[in-house]
Amino acid sequence: xxxSSFETLLQDxxxxxRFASKNVISYVLAMIGVLIVAxxxxxxxxxxIMVPVILAWGIEPMTQFFVSLGQNWxxxxxxxxxxxxxxxxxxxxxxxxxxxxxxxxxxxxxVESDGTTAEGVFVWYRKKFLSLAGxxxxxxxxxxxxxxxxxxxxxxxxxxxxxxxxMAATAAFAVVWFVMTTGMLSMLFPGIIDxxxxxxxxxxxxxxxxxxxxxxxxxxxxxxxxFILLSALTVVLIPIGVIASLALVFLGLPxxxxxxxxxxLILTGNPEATETTEDEGPDVRFVGxx
Numbered sequence: 001x002x003x004s005s006f007e008t009l010l011q012d013x014x015x016x017x018r019f020a021s022k023n024v025i026s027y028v029l030a031m032i033g034v035l036i037v038a039x040x041x042x043x044x045x046x047x048x049i050m051v052p053v054i055l056a057w058g059i060e061p062m063t064q065f066f067v068s069l070g071q072n073w074x075x076x077x078x079x080x081x082x083x084x085x086x087x088x089x090x091x092x093x094x095x096x097x098x099x100x101x102x103x104x105x106x107x108x109x110x111v112e113s114d115g116t117t118a119e120g121v122f123v124w125y126r127k128k129f130l131s132l133a134g135x136x137x138x139x140x141x142x143x144x145x146x147x148x149x150x151x152x153x154x155x156x157x158x159x160x161x162x163x164x165x166x167m168a169a170t171a172a173f174a175v176v177w178f179v180m181t182t183g184m185l186s187m188l189f190p191g192i193i194d195x196x197x198x199x200x201x202x203x204x205x206x207x208x209x210x211x212x213x214x215x216x217x218x219x220x221x222x223x224x225x226x227f228i229l230l231s232a233l234t235v236v237l238i239p240i241g242v243i244a245s246l247a248l249v250f251l252g253l254p255x256x257x258x259x260x261x262x263x264x265l266i267l268t269g270n271p272e273a274t275e276t277t278e279d280e281g282p283d284v285r286f287v288g289x290x
Contacts, residue, residue, distance in 0.1 A: 004214035009222050016259035019110050020251050027106070027254040029118035034102060034125055038095035045091050090137055097136020098129050104189040107257035111265060124193065134198040135188050143181040147174045183220040184209040189257075190264035208267050219263050223256045 020027065105124030109116040125132075154170045187208050191201030209216045230252055233244035 004212075004218040008215070009218050012219055012259050012263065013222055013226070013255075016255040016262065017251065019258050020255040023106075023110055023116055023254070024250060026116055026118045026120075027103075028250050030106060030121035031099075031103070031250065031253075033118065034099045034121050035096075037122075037125065038099045041095035042092050045094070046088075049088065049091060090140060093140065094133045094136060097139070098125055098132040101128065101132030101135060101189045101192060103254065103257045104193050104261055107254070107261040108190070108193050108265075110258055111262045128192060131192045131198055132189065135192050135201060138198060138202060139182070139185055139188065142185065143178055146177055150174065179221070179224065183217045186216060186220045186260055187264050187267075190261045193261070194264070194268070204268070208264070212267055215263060215267065219259060223252070223259065226252055226255075 099121075102121045102124040105128065106116045106121050109120055150170055150173050154167065185202065185205050187205035188201050191204045192198065194201075196204055227248065230244050230248040234241040234248070
């Protein structure tokens with residue numbers, strides 16, 4: 001079923017969380033391992049960037065720049081800060097974008113064969129490194145950069161700390177923009193895992209979000225609601241906050257990758273691909289791929 005309904009979305013959530021719970025040990029081991037690798041790569045990239053910059057510019061001029069930025073905010077300084085953030089954030093976050101994308105590779109294995117291994121994430125990490133990094137950069141530029149630019153504008157208007165209308169407008173814009181753009185690109189990583197180029201995966205994701213708006217955005221908003229609920233539990237109910245946090249990371253995130261991958265395969269699969277009842281499990285195994 002390619003169209004959405006409450007029962008369909010509920011079934012998507014149940015199936016994804018059931019598969020995530022069945023493979024939770026594999027996901028925990030995989031996520032810990034891949035984060036360690038991503039952290040090491042990030043440290044290497046940080047050293048490769050910061051050492052030449054410090055040698056060329058010097059520590060004292062850099063310190064003076066950031067001190068003056070905090071004391072006298074201006075549009076020019078805001079643009080300079082944004083340039084620094086972009087220069088540092090994209091290469092530093094690259095390994096973590098790849099780590100997130102590699103989890104979609106594990107999800108693909110689970111959806112197609114009802115199982116995976118912790119080692120599988122490293123295969124996808126190595127096999128699709130450049131493509132997944134490129135997909136992460138696209139997500140960053142499309143989903144985060146406009147929010148950063150809007151924040152710089154609001155800070156410039158207020159001359160510093162945002163209050164009142166500028167803060168409300170920035171917050172509203174950030175929420176709407178982030179939800180809409182991440183929803184439109186929610187099929188990006190499944191497309192890359194499916195063998196598409198970064199540009200091809202972007203086009204595919206946007207096309208699916210337009211043609212099957214209710215199913216794509218319904219699924220995406222369902223997981224956002226789950227994440228908000230688990231996040232709220234970590235703050236409101238302190239005694240079970242640790243459990244909710246672990247569930248958010250090691251169950252909610254894997255379930256999201258499984259759910260989005262499953263929906264992607266359904267929306268792009270051959271005419272014989274069908275969804276069975278919850279008791280039978282999802283029948284989305286394809287011969288020869290999609």
